[in-house]
Amino acid sequence: MAQGLGEVSGTLLDQRTRQPLPFANVVLLRLSDSTLVAHTQTAENGSFALNNLALGRYVVRAEALGYQVVRRSATLEAAAPVVRVGEWLALPTVVQLGSVVVQGEKAAVVNELGKITLHVDKDLTSAGGTAADVLQKVPSVAVDDNGQISLRGNASVTLYLDGRPAPPNLRLDQLPASRLETIEVITNPGAQYAAQGTGGIINLVQKKQDKPGWNGDALVTIGTRDKYTASLSGNRQVGKLNVSGSADGLSNRFYGSSSLRQVATVNGRTIRTDQTGASTRLQTSHSLRLGVEYTFSDEQRVGLTAQYYAQDFRTTQDFATRLAQDSYPSYLLRNQNAEADNLYGSRFSGTYRRTWAAAPGRALTASASYYLDGGTVMPQQRVLEGPAGYPLGARQQLLDVTIQMPSVQVDYVHPLDKQRRWEAGVKTDALVTAGTSDYAVQSTPGGEFFRQDAGSYRYTYRQLIPQAYGAYQHKSEMWEYQAGLRAEFTGLSAQVLPTGSARQRILNVFPSATVARTLPHDQRLQLSYSRRVNRPNFLQIIPLPIYSDARNYVVGNTNLRPEYVHVGELGHQLTWRAMTLSTTLFGRLASQSIQSLRTIDTVATRRSGQPGFITRTSYANFGRTASYGVELSLTQPVTKWWKLTANGSCYRNQVASFTGSGTRAGFTGSAYLLNQFSPTKTLALQLSGHYRAPLVVPQGRILAVYGVDVALRQRLFHDRAALTLRVSDVFNTRRQYTQLAADGLVTDIRTKYETHVGYLGFSWFLGTRKAASTIEDQPQGDKGGIGG
Template identity: 75%
Template sequence: MACLLVAASLGPRPAAAQGPGQVAGTLLDQRTRQPLPFANVILLRLPDSTLVGSAQTAENGTFALAGVAPSTYLLRAEALGYQPARRVVALTAGAPGVRLGAWLLAPAAVRLGGVVVQAEKAVMINELGKTIINVGKDLNSAGGTAADVLQKVPSVAVDDNGQVSLRGSSSVTLYLDGKPAPSSLRLDQLPASRLETIEVITNPGAQYSAQGTGGIINLVQKKQTQPGWNGAAQATLGTRDKYSAALNLNRQVGRFNFFGSADGLNNQFRGSAGLQQVATADGRTARTDQTGQNTRHQANEGLHLGVDYAPSDQQRFTLTTEFYKNDLRQTSDFTTQLARDPDPAITLQNQNLEVDNLYNARVSGNYRRAWAAHPGRELTASATYILDGGTVTSEQRVLDGPADYARQARQQLLDVKIHLPSAQLDYVHPLDDKRRWGAGMKTDVMVTPGTADYAVQPAAGGPFVRQEAGSYSYHYQQVIPQAYGNYQQKAGAWDYQAGLRAEFTGLQAQVLPAGSARQRIFNLFPSATVARALPHEQRLQLSYARRLNRPNFLQIIALPIYSDARNYAVGNPDLRPEYVHVAELGHQVAWQATTLSTTLFGRFTSQAIQSLRTIDTLATRLSGQPDFIARTSYANFGRTASYGLEISLTRPLAAWWKLTANGSFYRSQVASYAGDGTRVNFTGTAYLLSTFSPTKALAVQLSGNYRAPLVVPQGRLLAVYGVDVALRQRLFHDRAALTLRVSDLFNTRRQYTQLAADGLSADLQTKYETRVGYLGFTWFLGTNKPASTIENQPKGDPGGFGG
């Protein structure tokens, strides 16, 4: 939002009246007494209102205007979302300095640059090219995860495995507080209570990493900043064994701010699944029909600690450390019918078990330097180290079946450790009030050694015996140095921005005894944006960017990963990045309290990375069983394209009723696996949120979302839809809140995939437990007490982008 501020100092700036005086103070929110950063303070000489000087508040809300001559002045403060404030100050030779102390600004709805900003934060804010979700305002996220929150964003879909796709592309880059997220991060395992906002950027510029053809999702964690002790404690219970709790605290003393959070969840979900496959191999047709039930037990714990130190109003140091532990145990019991012509069918009782014991540790240091005498000039530097590790164990057992069928249990144990150090430096320099340039550089490193051991259990209940055949060790190393530069200029109603980013990718992968891979790739990524302010609170914006999607290390290394005894996935050492050109034309208009945003977009991808499912004829022949082995791998397969329209509308229908609606309709085109041209369909998403306030202390939200069928190279994904309802009651003079919600009220959300390849067809259905009732209680601590609305939450720290 800061980029939409219209600085009061635009245009030629007269020299400040030279003198010994100074005017200083701190801007605070009148209700919460939180600092107001990046607000504009203007000093005008009376009585002719001549501009004498201006300043921008620091992150802690402080400002200072130096070199002011003795006289009488009008001081004016302007902050986005607040009523302008004025006061008269007088400087004399005997008292040349004025210290105002705390200057309180009252919130007020405003419209600026085509964006409506309310005194209360909306659930969703739509800017051109960017969507911001205020998690604390979304009642339907209580007790849920980040995946639940993202279902509300236009063109976003999240499947049962936490995989995110945007406008049909699954190449979405995740950030945590403005830095690359750990590779083990799954949105369906990240508690929503840990987050302040989620930012979805569909067409990032040069200052962002080029990785992610679908866009960037930045997860901003909560961070308290108020003076004294502040925080919130939250506990949520869900039906059928679902529990979560979270605590957020801060303590500000002088120039130090200590903050931290702890959270945990323990959830159990039940579901069902089915798989039907028909394959022809060696002239014979085989059929596999599996149906069963599954139980998924998920336990997560997280700890986040940090400290800010501001030696001056222009400098700030931040150090954060985090540790998260994710444990998952999933058991699937199912019946398998196997048939191969002309043999009679056989029936097996199977059990699959997956146990994940994963951890993530992260240490990050940030430095920010601003110059009071040069508003807009800024230097930021950061260094981050992430360690991902743990084990993933999968077992497959035959519990019952014909005596001559192999009944021994099989096990694959993955031991993973991933080191992710990174460092970046960014600098922004204003040339004058209308022009500025920025530059940055960054280096990302990834080193991951690991093993994949295959073992069998000859006797029931006995030990597993490691098998040399089928066991692997691997080592993967990737280094990505990057640099960028951009230029921005304002000319009347026009805004221009152009940038260029350079990235080099160097990787080495070795799998013993399978083989090795090596890549050295250099790319340039241009980007540009042109925007114009139009009459009647309108804004028009055209943007373009070139981006890429690098395959992850499991898509490259030739390491087979077994999901069960008949299905496995393996990487392709010859896989190369896919490249995409993204263009958007957006329009935004605001009138009264209504905002309407429309965006025409197009995304055109070459060397598209596709997931392909085929028959492993050799493994099928060697198995000696009346079934077949299916293999999933990856290939650069043709071109894809999607283009269409997104619409977002926010409108109050009454003083107690507010409506938010968004949707997308676009044409999706992918290359056909059969090599006979392309597969095309028209698809889209729709989301509707209705917020009711029948009393001052009660809020009710009713929402529904729909994702239309989508084509893939080998088939299509069928529609997914559902309805959620939630209410929140404020208690004890706004000191606490009680939230009740029910997800998937009509129990309609399920995943259904239809695939077809050469000699193979497959139908997959999964239905997780999605209709869940949650009851949550929140207690606000210290001065973190909303004066009029329970949805005011502590401000998050985006952490900053660049390089």
């Protein structure tokens, strides 16, 4: 083969819509033996270029997710060393599998190196559920009964909503799954992402209709025992203007049970508390979202989005409490805890994007957003019955809060040549919140509540985080390199009257680096590193007591400092025919680890004047913690009508002991298995199961959680409609069991919410929207580049 410098370039487009296909894989193979010679990805405008090529005969192949593979030959000669493909058209995938026809389908779970994407529409076992239900299906992600998210056992996870940090009061159990398009989990983000979140980033991407003409869908779902959801979304695109909108609402009632066992030693006395109870939760919410996007030209476009939501959350827990002290007779009480949350929010955002056709890959993006959230939260505790002389009545806390979150961001990407580029960006995030906490007591049952100055507070909290980053990327035939550095300044001030204040001024730099190697036979090896931070949220810092029940309260710690972590991953991905296998070795080492602790408040116990004791939950920095392990993901068609997706992780989790000396460690992990069946042309069935192993925490451990879900979908009226039936937690096994131990305190907490629920949903599709099937057999598309 003669030596020289040749080039192959072109633009990959959708054959039907003529829209560009960004981030598609383009590879160059030697014609004689199919050896991989070079590869690249298409830019935002679908363009690509392979240069510095030896002269000879080649095959150019392009793969985009949901499209047929396209190939063409290219001969580079001394007289014509440059081949310009021009507009290269790709058809959406149409695969005939017996009696099953699949057109342009995406997999339910796409596992790339460093990134996992779940397509919500493809996960039938989440129909009628919420974002919390969907996240339970994401590999290595766990959501407890309180909505706390953890990734690989780490609870410091940053939530994004449409690519921007989500407001602090976002409730996942109030966000309908029907509102979401995808969920992206980025386990080791690069410098392009904010450094907050030692566990990683989870981006919730809401549906956005952008197809030509009129398009949309409507969904109504009913569940057993008073559970209802409905959503409507659509768009109208005419020429360069696209207008989209969506509306949704839910009303769900859940029943549950709980038990609490505590044994404490206070001032030489042994006190035992036993509580058993039943609870009811009523969740209602509605949301309206409008978006406008205008394309000035192929190089410039602008978009505006506005959203409003309102949420109402009511919970009532009736339980019996038995208090026993040494050899004295025990007390039997009948209690009731209630909470009423009324929350609202509005969000506005705008984006401008500029690209240059003459310089593929060059892009300028500017965006601004403003979140305004607020509302009231009112927990209340009542003593309904007790022994003679025991004080009856109630107490309540009314929290009134307003949260403002403005943000501005500018990013610029500049290619130096076909193989190298650099990018940089600046961003400023702010959070301002102010509120009141009024404590009131009801001296007699049914009487008036009287505000108490002792226990009532006013607070303000301000946080400003200016940031800047720069990154450099280089691609060669077989290697990719990226290095980045991010600088972030944290300035916060908090004041709670009359208890205290907090102030922090911290400047940090966060390096990141990735090296990737393309191997023969569609394999990829990637090594990445990043340094990240977990900043305490304002409720973890401000000294504002929040009463969870009559005998427990939570309060922040003004001395709490950020937690820092070093994260490393080594991943390998193999694609062979229709099978994809991903393996990731990961490790994380954290310093100043933030942990929550429950202890006995001896002062509050003495002041209460009641039998029993009062516990206090707060936060502290506890030295170093570490975890390391392996994560596997396999996607494999078993037959023409059966596809299997399996995910699993096993890792050693080490945390600092609550006593401040020594560590606690143990092996844990998770497993998820999804079976997708297509027994007929229009019927799809999914059967999934998940298991989360026991997890070590500073004061004890959280026991295993597991369950099985099943769902089926029947497509109707030539794919214009679909009927979905699903049953969650078929065997009713999901429950949370936590064991804690502190100095003089042992606590067992068992919680069982209603998870065994049946749902029936009906969807209607307009325009080009169609009911999704579930068997996919198409090119895997982009295997994931560097930087997320």
